[in-house]
Amino acid sequence: MIDLNTMVDPGQGRNDPRIYTDQDVYQRELEYVFGRTWLFLAHESQLPKPGSFIQTYMAEDPVLVVRQRDGSVKAFLNQCRHRGMRICRSDAGVSKAFTCTYHGWSYDLEGNLINVPLEERAYRNEIDKSEWGALKVPRIANYRGFYFGTWSQETPEFEDYLGDMAFYFDAVVDRFDGGLDLAPGTTKWVIDCNWKFAAEQFASDMYHVPVSHASGLTALSDGLEVTAPLPSLEMPGRQFGGNGHGSGGFFSQERASRPPFIGEATYAWLRSREKETAERLGIDRAHKVHNHNTVFPNFSWLGNGFWTMRVWHPRGPGQIEVWSWTYLPKNAPAEVRAEIRQMTQRTFSPAGSFETDDGENWTEIQRNLRGYKARHNTFHTGMGLGHEEYDVHGLPGESNDVFAEHAARSFYRRWSDLVKGKSWTEIQESDKTRALSMSERP
Numbered sequence: 001m002i003d004l005n006t007m008v009d010p011g012q013g014r015n016d017p018r019i020y021t022d023q024d025v026y027q028r029e030l031e032y033v034f035g036r037t038w039l040f041l042a043h044e045s046q047l048p049k050p051g052s053f054i055q056t057y058m059a060e061d062p063v064l065v066v067r068q069r070d071g072s073v074k075a076f077l078n079q080c081r082h083r084g085m086r087i088c089r090s091d092a093g094v095s096k097a098f099t100c101t102y103h104g105w106s107y108d109l110e111g112n113l114i115n116v117p118l119e120e121r122a123y124r125n126e127i128d129k130s131e132w133g134a135l136k137v138p139r140i141a142n143y144r145g146f147y148f149g150t151w152s153q154e155t156p157e158f159e160d161y162l163g164d165m166a167f168y169f170d171a172v173v174d175r176f177d178g179g180l181d182l183a184p185g186t187t188k189w190v191i192d193c194n195w196k197f198a199a200e201q202f203a204s205d206m207y208h209v210p211v212s213h214a215s216g217l218t219a220l221s222d223g224l225e226v227t228a229p230l231p232s233l234e235m236p237g238r239q240f241g242g243n244g245h246g247s248g249g250f251f252s253q254e255r256a257s258r259p260p261f262i263g264e265a266t267y268a269w270l271r272s273r274e275k276e277t278a279e280r281l282g283i284d285r286a287h288k289v290h291n292h293n294t295v296f297p298n299f300s301w302l303g304n305g306f307w308t309m310r311v312w313h314p315r316g317p318g319q320i321e322v323w324s325w326t327y328l329p330k331n332a333p334a335e336v337r338a339e340i341r342q343m344t345q346r347t348f349s350p351a352g353s354f355e356t357d358d359g360e361n362w363t364e365i366q367r368n369l370r371g372y373k374a375r376h377n378t379f380h381t382g383m384g385l386g387h388e389e390y391d392v393h394g395l396p397g398e399s400n401d402v403f404a405e406h407a408a409r410s411f412y413r414r415w416s417d418l419v420k421g422k423s424w425t426e427i428q429e430s431d432k433t434r435a436l437s438m439s440e441r442p
């Protein structure tokens with residue numbers, strides 16, 4: 001059995017690769033990480049009216065997210081209390097109630113059991129339906145139209161959980177007057193890799209971009225009059241990491257002309273909105289490119305030109321289901337919205353030119369870890385270790401150079417504290433101590 005106390009060492013920049021393969025670790029993740037963190041459930045645009053629902057997962061647990069008659073959003077385990085079928089098997093829709101397709105138990109929009117077939121004959125009217133409702137997700141948070149849920153009463157309030165990451169999340173979700181919506185439908189695919197490779201990369205890894213995506217960038221630039229595609233190796237830039245979250249590439253790069261992955265109409269529209277964006281976010285935050293991001297544990301997105309959001313649903317230690325959406329500025333002209341969807345399909349989708357680069361790396365690593373020696377060969381996560389700074393360059397919280405693994409270490413620190421079973425009170429105490437010691441550094 002892997003030693004939970006030494007499996008990751010963010011202070012030294014070391015990871016034991018068995019954290020990506022071990023079944024016991026995985027079972028602890030389901031209970032102590034996914035059971036005690038805020039998980040993305042839905043965006044408000046997916047639940048337009050009373051009775052609107054979507055089906056999703058909180059890690060491996062199926063849940064239904066439902067707009068109530070009073071406009072609020074509730075969620076419950078999509079599992080019938082009779083023998084455990086999914087109560088609802090549609091991906092999304094509008095309904096007045098949900099009826100299990102096995103024996104027909106029915107549940108209302110909140111998940112209360114409201115009908116069992118043959119109640120008089122089969123149950124002699126002796127079943128107390130009020131006791132047999134679906135398991136409710138006890139806490140739901142709505143952050144700027146994004147709904148998150150947690151099973152735990154102990155998890156801090158969502159804003160506290162987000163901490164300094166709010167600044168980076170807002171840079172995308174609060175960017176446009178009128179907000180965002182998600183293009184209808186969810187694109188889903190399977191990658192044979194551990195979920196942490198994906199979540200960590202989106203939190204932290206700008207280092208792979210010039211290498212892994214070199215061919216995709218070249219192909220996309222072909223024949224277009226464009227500036228050098230991102231990122232230049234000299235660009236000044238930072239990465240944020242805190243509370244387990246990460247904003248992996250927040251950097252200043254002047255875009256004198258259109259990058260290859262942004263369509264013409266979109267580019268012109270974005271330029272025309274520059275003043276508005278600067279007013280909303282401040283000029284610095286508006287103009288900086290802020291690329292990949294993860295809200296711990298498994299909700300990620302790309303900014304500035306790659307309009308994708310996704311959840312990395314774990315499926316055992318060696319597999320994920322990616323559920324992804326294209327997010328769109330609600331008030332953008334139809335032509336721009338169509339172009340964004342097309343460009344996002346071209347870059348980040350199952351067949352996208354960059355997406356496939358990433359998936360290939362993660363699958364290959366996972367395959368290597370079948371080897372006994374490979375699985376016991378420590379990984380180096382020490383890039384930029386000791387060079388973190390606090391509240392610098394107008395960026396809140398702990399940041400480091402854009403080419404660093406600071407956010408990865410923050411991710412693994414939070415992950416291991418949770419997997420070990422530390423309480424949220426303990427975790428928050430150590431966060432405070434760390435912030436204090438960082439802010440007092442010369």
Ligand code: FES
Nearest residue numbers: 080082083100103
């Ligand atoms: S499993 Fe749902 S009614 Fe029997």
Ligand SMILES: [Fe+2]
Nearest residue numbers: 208212354358
């Ligand atoms: Fe990538």
